[in-house]
Amino acid sequence: MPVSKVQVVCIGVITMDTIALVDKYPAADERVLADEITRGGGGPAAVAAVALARLGISTAIVGTIGDDADGREILEIFKREGVDTSGISIGSTATAGSVIVVSKEHSARAISTRQPVIQAPANESAKKLVAEAQWVHCDHVGINRLSELGITRGHGPKISFDAGYGVENFDVALVDLFVPTDRQMALRHPGLALKDAIALDAQSAGNIVVATSGSEGSVAFKDAFISAPGFTVDVVSTLGAGDVFHGALMAQVVEGRPMAEALRRANAVAALSCRGLDGQSAIPTLQELNTYLEAQS
Numbered sequence: 001m002p003v004s005k006v007q008v009v010c011i012g013v014i015t016m017d018t019i020a021l022v023d024k025y026p027a028a029d030e031r032v033l034a035d036e037i038t039r040g041g042g043g044p045a046a047v048a049a050v051a052l053a054r055l056g057i058s059t060a061i062v063g064t065i066g067d068d069a070d071g072r073e074i075l076e077i078f079k080r081e082g083v084d085t086s087g088i089s090i091g092s093t094a095t096a097g098s099v100i101v102v103s104k105e106h107s108a109r110a111i112s113t114r115q116p117v118i119q120a121p122a123n124e125s126a127k128k129l130v131a132e133a134q135w136v137h138c139d140h141v142g143i144n145r146l147s148e149l150g151i152t153r154g155h156g157p158k159i160s161f162d163a164g165y166g167v168e169n170f171d172v173a174l175v176d177l178f179v180p181t182d183r184q185m186a187l188r189h190p191g192l193a194l195k196d197a198i199a200l201d202a203q204s205a206g207n208i209v210v211a212t213s214g215s216e217g218s219v220a221f222k223d224a225f226i227s228a229p230g231f232t233v234d235v236v237s238t239l240g241a242g243d244v245f246h247g248a249l250m251a252q253v254v255e256g257r258p259m260a261e262a263l264r265r266a267n268a269v270a271a272l273s274c275r276g277l278d279g280q281s282a283i284p285t286l287q288e289l290n291t292y293l294e295a296q297s
Contacts, residue, residue, distance in 0.1 A: 006058040006084055007254050009133040009157070010247070011072025011149070012045030012142030014063040014088070015096040016070035019278050021125050021241065024105040035104075040278030041077045042098060044139035044243040047230045051269060052137075053081045056286045057254055057277075060084035060133070062126040062149075065140070066121045070095035079278075087126030091118060102277065109239060122148055133157040137250050139243075140165040143175075152280070161245045162252075173205040179246055182213045195225055195236065210247055214238075215227045215271070218263045228263035228272020231271035231296070245270035251268070268293055 006067045020034040041050065045063060049150040061083050067072035067090050074095065078085045098113040119141065130136055137160040138146065146152065146159065153159055153174055163170065163180035166188045172178045178201060182194050189197035194211055202209040204222040210220040219227040248269035252262030269289055276282030284292065 002291060003067075005132045005231040006060045006129060007059055007133065008049075008052050008135045008137055008250055009062055009087065009129050010049040010052070010137045010142070011062045011130075012139035013043035013096060014061065014074055015042040015098055015113075015115075016040075016048045017076055017098045017100055017278065019100045019102060021102045021104065021237065021239070021277050023103070025101060025103050025110060035189045036277055038198050038277050039073075040280050041074055042240060042279050043096065044164065044246070045137065045142050046078075047240045047243035047248065047283075048137055048139075048162065048247030049078070049083050050081050050225045050280050051244045051273075052251050053083050053250040053285050054177050054283050054285045055248060055269070055289065057251045058084075060087055060129045062087035062129065062145075063186050064089050064091040064096075064121060066091055066095035067091055068095055070097055087123065087129045089120035089123050089126070089140075091120035094243055095116060100178040102239065109237070109289065119145065130157065135160055135250060135252060136168075137246065138162065138175075140167075160246070160250055162243065164242060164269055169253045171205075172201045172207065172209065175205075176208060177210070177213065177250075178202075178205070179249065181242065182211050183249055187209050195219060195221070199225070208259070210249065212242060214241075217267050218245070218249040220259050220263060222259050223226075226263060227258060228267050233271045233275055233277075235274045237277045238274050239277070241270045243279060265289065265293065 021036045026032045070185040102109045148201045158176040160177040162176040185197045198209040198221045208222045216229045248266040
């Protein structure tokens with residue numbers, strides 16, 4: 001695919017996952033029948049890229065896949081979604097992937113994952129895509145590749161960080177939009193209430209901080225506190241819902257929506273994605289999102 005100027009480049013993990021929905025987890029040496037088994041693309045950056053594309057944002061993905069059947073299937077998924085894949089590099093290890101068992105009994109999931117040991121060097125297309133983008137959106141792997149791509153805050157595109165893992169000591173001043181979970185904020189600032197914690201980070205870094213709280217919604221600090229409740233849907237699986245939220249929030253930011261509206265719309269997209277077993281199939285399109293929100297008014 002030729003390189004084209006895009007609005008958002010997502011950088012990070014790309015996986016091919018197999019997901020099974022069961023009533024209860026099997027015991028040792030036990031076999032249980034799955035209600036459904038499906039395969040789908042995963043990875044925080046990859047899922048965010050699909051969410052962005054479905055919401056009408058010109059999007060590219062930068063990351064590493066293997067020279068294998070899973071890698072080829074991933075490229076086909078992105079092609080269908082309209083995500084620019086010219087920034088993907090082929091690594092020396094197998095494409096990352098997970099086997100995920102979703103338990104209805106526990107409303108939880110168990111994950112066994114295979115990750116690539118080494119991220120292949122960024123190709124020239126990736127560097128050009130990033131240089132021309134308005135925003136880059138990074139997951140826990142992508143955030144460590146910014147120096148390789150020649151990006152720092154204030155020099156190049158703005159930076160959004162899906163801070164879902166191990167960010168207790170992360171310097172929030174490195175990014176323009178810091179989006180952790182409420183659990184990560186509790187680890188960063190023990191003893192502080194969530195609002196106090198996000199205000200502390202946002203004011204110290206001079207950026208925007210948004211914290212997610214699952215089905216309860218999200219809260220942001222941008223000069224003042226802004227919050228939006230979650231939406232109630234018939235949940236099949238919450239797999240990837242946080243990654244979807246990040247992509248959806250990025251889409252609203254790119255469109256220039258006020259933060260209160262951006263949070264509400266991102267919450268709705270994440271909730272609607274939970275109607276599917278995998279992380280991508282039930283992400284709504286822009287038209288589907290607008291129709292749903294109109295019905296909620």
